[in-house]
Amino acid sequence: MHELLNDPIDVIVSFKNNRVVPHAMRWNERDYKLEKVNLVHTAREGTKRVFYFSVSDATNYFKLKLDPEILEWRLVELYADG
Amino acid sequence: MRMDSRIILHIDMNSYFASVEQQANPFLRGKPIGITGKNQKRSIVATASIEAKRLGVKTAMSTWEAKKICPSIILYPGDPEKYSDITRRFNAIYRSFTDRVEAFSVDESFLDLTEEATDYLGAAFMAQAIRERVREECGERITASIGVAPNRLMAKLASESVKPNGLTVVQAHEVLELLDRSNLEDLCGIGGRIRERLSDLGIETFAQLREFPVDRLVEAFDSYGVWLHEAAWGREIEHVTTSTPDSPKSYGHSYTLPENTNDLTILKRYLLGLADKVAWRMRRDGVAACRVSAYVRFADFSGHGEQRTSQEPLTDGLALFEIVWRILRPFFQVAPSRLVRLLGITASMVCPDPKRISLFKKERRMRSVLSSLDQLQHRYGAGIWKRAGTLQAEFKSRSSGFHFDHDVP
Numbered sequence: 435m436h437e438l439l440n441d442p443i444d445v446i447v448s449f450k451n452n453r454v455v456p457h458a459m460r461w462n463e464r465d466y467k468l469e470k471v472n473l474v475h476t477a478r479e480g481t482k483r484v485f486y487f488s489v490s491d492a493t494n495y496f497k498l499k500l501d502p503e504i505l506e507w508r509l510v511e512l513y514a515d516g
Numbered sequence: 517m518r519m520d521s522r523i524i525l526h527i528d529m530n531s532y533f534a535s536v537e538q539q540a541n542p543f544l545r546g547k548p549i550g551i552t553g554k555n556q557k558r559s560i561v562a563t564a565s566i567e568a569k570r571l572g573v574k575t576a577m578s579t580w581e582a583k584k585i586c587p588s589i590i591l592y593p594g595d596p597e598k599y600s601d602i603t604r605r606f607n608a609i610y611r612s613f614t615d616r617v618e619a620f621s622v623d624e625s626f627l628d629l630t631e632e633a634t635d636y637l638g639a640a641f642m643a644q645a646i647r648e649r650v651r652e653e654c655g656e657r658i659t660a661s662i663g664v665a666p667n668r669l670m671a672k673l674a675s676e677s678v679k680p681n682g683l684t685v686v687q688a689h690e691v692l693e694l695l696d697r698s699n700l701e702d703l704c705g706i707g708g709r710i711r712e713r714l715s716d717l718g719i720e721t722f723a724q725l726r727e728f729p730v731d732r733l734v735e736a737f738d739s740y741g742v743w744l745h746e747a748a749w750g751r752e753i754e755h756v757t758t759s760t761p762d763s764p765k766s767y768g769h770s771y772t773l774p775e776n777t778n779d780l781t782i783l784k785r786y787l788l789g790l791a792d793k794v795a796w797r798m799r800r801d802g803v804a805a806c807r808v809s810a811y812v813r814f815a816d817f818s819g820h821g822e823q824r825t826s827q828e829p830l831t832d833g834l835a836l837f838e839i840v841w842r843i844l845r846p847f848f849q850v851a852p853s854r855l856v857r858l859l860g861i862t863a864s865m866v867c868p869d870p871k872r873i874s875l876f877k878k879e880r881r882m883r884s885v886l887s888s889l890d891q892l893q894h895r896y897g898a899g900i901w902k903r904a905g906t907l908q909a910e911f912k913s914r915s916s917g918f919h920f921d922h923d924v925p
Contacts, residue, residue: 475597482897
């Protein structure tokens with residue numbers, strides 16, 4: 435199942451070697467432990483640069499968007515295995 | 517420096533868009549996937565994963581055909597922004613090895629390593645080092661086939677000879693052997709039509725092409741005959757040209773409509789929207805175009821394209837639209853068989869924008885308005901403004917095609 439979303443989420447991150455690593459997120463009143471960061475890429479929105487984190491747990495793939503100007507995280511894509 | 521003493525690398529990402537998606541999403545790994553546009557029913561497979569290719573799916577195949585051949589294929593909408601970013605990333609890696617990098621397409625680049633590598637052994641080591649850096653910085657799923665040869669033509673042929681993840685070194689004395697075990701169409705520059713015309717001359721192999729009198733090739737193909745003759749000997753006249761993503765020779769956009777139509781209002785909307793996209797990119801880059809090409813593809817996949825040259829360099833989407841409308845209007849007929857499937861516009865003969873001040877007040881005002889809108893778009897990004905006439909024309913992002921530019925509405 436593949437869904438495109440744009441839902442605000444809460445994310446727990448760590449900062450290491452000038453990198454942001456998401457570890458867990460809360461979406462729809464449920465907590466998800468993010469096991470792996472598979473890819474990070476950026477995109478421009480005008481002069482603003484936003485970051486996308488492709489992360490996964492045991493059964494789901496999530497694409498998270500970080501807007502560094504307002505420090506907002508959104509879940510923009512979900513893919514559930516099976 | 518002699519041409520045959522150069523050392524050129526061709527690096528070609530394997531099943532590029534599909535590999536990037538498999539890197540991002542582990543649940544797609546090991547599965548046949550096809551990267552499509554947003555509207556999957558009317559889309560093509562822009563890239564098939566290595567697993568899908570093994571099951572017979574080919575690039576540019578329609579999605580229904582891919583499903584028919586491989587029912588288990590997962591059709592996945594492309595994410596051009598992601599691919600652009602990864603492309604920028606691996607080209608930056610290449611530039612850390614040499615400043616002579618030519619980005620040939622979104623997933624292919626040529627590197628001239630003549631000075632850096634000094635010999636073919638050095639080039640092979642550097643190729644492995646590049647591959648390792650790409651793996652570290654882009655991900656282990658994103659692999660490349662690399663060809664090393666004395667020129668671009670042979671390097672590309674070499675890289676395509678071992679896929680995926682191959683490294684093929686062809687030195688100057690080995691190029692004829694490489695050519696002789698390749699088909700004519702394997703060479704970049706020989707497509708189906710050239711292949712047929714060569715066949716009409718009795719030429720089926722590179723050995724036959726080499727022996728064919730060059731004057732007869734010129735008779736049949738004009739100056740391209742010389743190129744064919746040189747290619748058959750494994751030679752190429754042009755060097756690797758250093759490229760930057762900011763120096764395009766033309767600006768173009770095409771779009772497959774959500775549904776086939778011959779409604780003139782809808783066609784106008786989409787053409788105006790496309791013209792505005794092209795014009796914005798030119799103004800952003802400070803250039804203007806003197807030539808405009810327009811093309812249309814109909815539901816039966818027949819098509820028509822024409823171009824016009826303007827005395828005045830153009831930067832306004834409305835001006836571009838007026839030219840393409842004059843070109844295409846006669847072909848938008850009411851007959852149902854002539855329903856339009858795709859529209860495209862390209863602006864070429866690009867020159868620096870002369871920014872002439874018009875004698876006419878209306879044109880001066882339009883220029884001023886466009887300048888303000890451009891500032892808005894530069895600050896806030898794509899989609900910040902639209903002409904009222906194009907409000908109902910929705911352009912969905914897609915992954916087919918080689919050129920990506922995400923600063924367009």
